[in-house]
Amino acid sequence: MMEIKKRNFKHNVDFHQAKWNEPIIFELHQKGEKGVEVPPVDEEITQLVGDGISDLPLEMKRKSKAALPEIGQARVLRHYLRLSQETLGSDFNVEIGQGTCTMKYIPKINEFLVRDPKLTELHPLQDESTVQGILEIFYKLDLCMREISGMDCFTFQPSGGTQALYTMASIVRKYHEVRGEGDQRDEIITTIFSHPSQAATAAVKGYKIITLHPDEDGFPDIEKLKAVVSERTAGFVVANPEDTGIFNGKINEFTKVVHDVGGLCYYDQANANGLLGITRAKEAGFDMCFFNLHKTFAAPHMCGGPATGALGVIEDLKEFLPTAIVDYKDDKYYLNDELPHSIGKIRAFHGVAQTVLRAYAWIRALGADGLKEVAKTAVLNNNYMYSKVRKIKGASAPYIKGSRLEQVRYSWEGLTKDTGVTTEDIQRRMTDFGLHYWTSHHPYIVKQPFTLEPTESYSKQDLDEYISALEQISKEAYENPMIVKEAPQQSTIHQLDEQDFLDHPEKWCITWRAYQKKVIHKQKSMSK
Template sequence: MKTIQQAKWHEPVVMELGVPGRRGIVFPRPETDTSALVPKGMRRTRKPALPELTEHDTLRHYLHLSQQVLGMMGVSLFGTCTMKYNPRLGEALGLRPQMAEMHPLQPEETMQGLLEIVHNFDLILRELSGMDGFTFQAAGGADAAYTHACVTRGWLAAKGELEQRNEIITSIQAHPCNPATAATAGFKVVTLMLEENGYPSIEALKAALSNRTAALMINNPDDMGVYNPQIAEWVALVKQAGGLAFYDHANFNGVMGRIRARELGFDACMFMLHKTFGGPKGGGGPAVGAYGCSAELLPFLPKPVVVKQDGRYRLDHDRAQSVGKVREFLGNLHIVMRAYLWSRGMGADGIREAADLAVLANNYMEKKLLAIPGVARSNPAGKAWRMEMTRYGLGPLKEETGIGVVEVGNRMTDYGIDAPWLSHEPWVVPEPFTPEAGELWSKEDIDLWCDVLAKVCEEARTNPDLVRTAPHHAPIGRVDSEAPEDPARWATTWRAHLRKRAARLSQAAE
């Protein structure tokens, strides 16, 4: 098994580079004096403190940085985030001026192509969910969950029940954005615990329901890969109690084309376009949480909403019951464009096949992982097949060797494997990790991932210090995890860095 040596440059930050007088480009002087357009109070009294570099110096600097960052482009089975390939065609279209230079305040008649994409993708998600309409304003999954909390608040206010119905039910294994956004919107949170089958019981749900129930916010399957087969009964009970049911579809990848939220009785759901639908995630983002709902809740959607009228597309701002905005303008529509491209490219059959491959890959991977000494599976008593990811734990390995999952993950990077995703808080499983193969990764990739984990677990027994001090082949060994928690040390601007460094040096001199 080969180790990976990542590029390592002793590269200063760009503010420490440059020589006065060097230029990458020389701009011509303006033909007319435009200084009067800048208010006196905003005019500079001295030149900006920027590095002066040639084009070659600049290119080399950022090439070095990219080599260090992209040196770790290995196998990334990043659970709950469905790290799948982002088609280059989508990236190319996103950079075209017709997309990249679009302004949200330009006239509607100049945005007909983009608005058509938004409208058509709305129709695609309606088909996948059974819902009656979508908004793409939410900037990610947590924002979509918050959108539902706001819609719930608006719906209850219209019924005159907002003061009475102030509780939202979720589970300990739901994504933290569900209880967090519910609390942010002013609701009390009722959290159900997991039981023997890996999900809360019907009896626990019934005990939590009352005339105070506003909504259920739940993901299914959860991050442990467990699908609650009683979910339709859950939804029926919540609605009988007078509440709404929200389906957090962050883990949609394993059930795409197989279930529809509305047919299970849900009033609303959300999809992660930056994950499930082929849009870039993280530094390549930003994100979109597509929020869809039933016809009853449509009047409360954030405005504006894209509608088609007389063969043209327009932005509907005239929505008296709208909850307003959860994000400025229309949201990150360049991600909607990428998701639309992915969906059209896959087609209905391709989406169903991708879900099948994700479930198959996950269960193939489980057989290999559970053969590794020191690896445990969440909810081991459950016999049902897991979905497109499963949460495992290195608790047994930690007890035996003292080496935990963070140290194992660091060491895996030395073999070209991205450090695995662990778990949302709280850690229900000791020393958790949550790999997700999805439909992207090949059998060879999955085999390599499992073989590397087995190798590192073996090293934890035979040479624990090697694992404890990893990584050994990365540009940076161990990041000082305390620095970001110390306001006196971290800085988001060069000016703040200089100020704080001077203060530390002055303090040390005293």
């Protein structure tokens, strides 16, 4: 009988990503080619509700047909399958390297739930009596989030974390305006290792931003906070743990300092993977917090959407929430828009129902004990990786020497000094192993950074696979650095000749129309 030898899968050394010289879909257009022909509306329906067009205001009617590509089904299928082969994602590879974006396993049963016609055929303008089921899900997820955070009421209207931060900054402004201190309180305090969206969204609301830098151990400096708070302080916004993975166990001292001068405190918990069932925003002294359902609560990112920033507030701030919130009274669920100081709507309707359902199903499946186990496993995985990565030649983890929570911002500063290989070089080389790798937000306060977060989804074997790839690249950097510097070797594209296009808005072409305007017109002008 033939003996089957077990291969040693330390990492995917044989990986080579598919490469297709695939045009964009507009370039595949063939006039007259059809995919699906929509049948005409039944005459009975037309008589009942009209043709669906005549009642539209003139300014909403197109003067000409939309310039959509005409493509047959088979070619559409080939097009998107080819693009999918050029893409890595959490279902294809060990997605530890997404860093602060928290890529975890999405239970596939939840995908069946959100594709059920009972959900997909709903419309947000239906009468409340016909959508009691999804309103119940919204309301009960609100109750779950209250228990997890200690807050008193949640909205799921924000489209993601940045919009939730904008919403909280808007509530801060409205709160002080109602109290007659809107003009006086014009400063928001944050920290350098919190997400850049915290400062950006407060700045959009017109606030002056004060940024705290860390002490020698990487914690926000409370003495610096005490030096900058005043009667001008509107609020304090922070992530904890910050993007370094360092958790500030004395955060309630920070919130007290801000409260003592009349400011509000709001909490970025986009990633709460290491905190579920362990600590809550309420006990830390926060007035508001948000969670990204598409991170902590196992809903997909989907290339930036559909995301949900679940935003909770204490009772005193409930009246400032965007309308409407889902409430329950007299044995029915309803949309409550009787919020006297509401900041208004942040987006259309009430939130992404599919994401809300996924998160609710995930929480119910795990229960309270399961959520706590998620946090414990995420922290265990992260600290295992932390102990291994620091032993790789050229790698380090700045600041505190003890354990981190669910992620770590590491540094290749030593390797770069020794070999000239940068973190961006390593980022490209990691694609040759079929792995993703994220560096950091700019500016690079941690030199030559890379940020890893294993979450609770990955096994020891998965972690070892990722660590092995980093070890191999470090070895290459010291022995033959050009392998790394010329990477990727086996990916869909190689290095671009011109790498500054992202810094020049005039060169951006994020839509087909923009491409036509900028590139084709430029070519025509050059030919003249």
